[in-house]
Amino acid sequence: MSLAKLAFPAGILYRGSSVVRLPSLAMELRCPDCNSADLKKVSLAYQENVHHVDTRTRLRALLFGSDGPNLVVGGAATQGVHWTQLSKLLSPPMKWSYVRLIVGSLVVTLAALFAYVVFVASSPPPVSTLPLKMYVFLAPVIFLVLVFVFWRHNHLRFPQESARWNRSFICQRCGAVSLHDVSLSSPARPQTT
Numbered sequence: 001m002s003l004a005k006l007a008f009p010a011g012i013l014y015r016g017s018s019v020v021r022l023p024s025l026a027m028e029l030r031c032p033d034c035n036s037a038d039l040k041k042v043s044l045a046y047q048e049n050v051h052h053v054d055t056r057t058r059l060r061a062l063l064f065g066s067d068g069p070n071l072v073v074g075g076a077a078t079q080g081v082h083w084t085q086l087s088k089l090l091s092p093p094m095k096w097s098y099v100r101l102i103v104g105s106l107v108v109t110l111a112a113l114f115a116y117v118v119f120v121a122s123s124p125p126p127v128s129t130l131p132l133k134m135y136v137f138l139a140p141v142i143f144l145v146l147v148f149v150f151w152r153h154n155h156l157r158f159p160q161e162s163a164r165w166n167r168s169f170i171c172q173r174c175g176a177v178s179l180h181d182v183s184l185s186s187p188a189r190p191q192t193t
Helices: 042-048 085-089 098-121 130-166
Strands: 039-041 050-065 068-083 168-171 177-181 189-191
Touching: 039 042, 042 050, 042 085, 042 130, 042 168, 068 085, 098 130, 130 168
Parallel strands: none
Antiparallel strands: 039 168, 050 068, 168 177, 177 189
C-alpha cells in the first residue's frame, strides 16, 4: 500500500482521488439569490478574466528604387493587459497614489501661476496681488487636507475594502456577488451586501 493512500484520511489528495471534505471543515457556500452552490471566489474570477499580452513582430523587406535595392529590417515589441467587462467589475480595491497627488498639485500650481502672470500681472497698473496671496495661503491648506484624505483612505478604508473583496464570491449561475465569512473554525455564513 502506498504512503499517499495512507495519508488520505488526513486530507491529502492523491492522483485519481475524488474531492475530499473534512468533517471539521465541511462547508457549503450558497448564493443568496438563486441558492446555487456554484460559487467562485471573486479574486479567482478576476484573475481568470485579465489577460496579459506580450507580442513581438518582425519586418524584413527588399526594396527596389532609384538608388538600387535596399534591405529593410525592423522589429517591435508590444505589451499590454486585456480586461474583460467582468474583470473591470470585479477589480480589487486600489490604494490612492501619493505621487499622483503631488504631481496633480504641481500641475495646478503651475497652471495657477501661469494664469496669474497672463491675466493679472500683465494688466496695466495697479496690479492686484490679492489672488496670489489667496493662493499662497489656500494652496497649502487644501494640499494638507487632501494628504489627510488620501492617508485616511489608504490606512482606514482600503483595508476594509480589501477584506471585503477577499470575502466576496460570485455565483456562476446568476452572476450575483455575495459576501461569505469563511474561516477554518466556523461554517460559512452568507452576508448581505
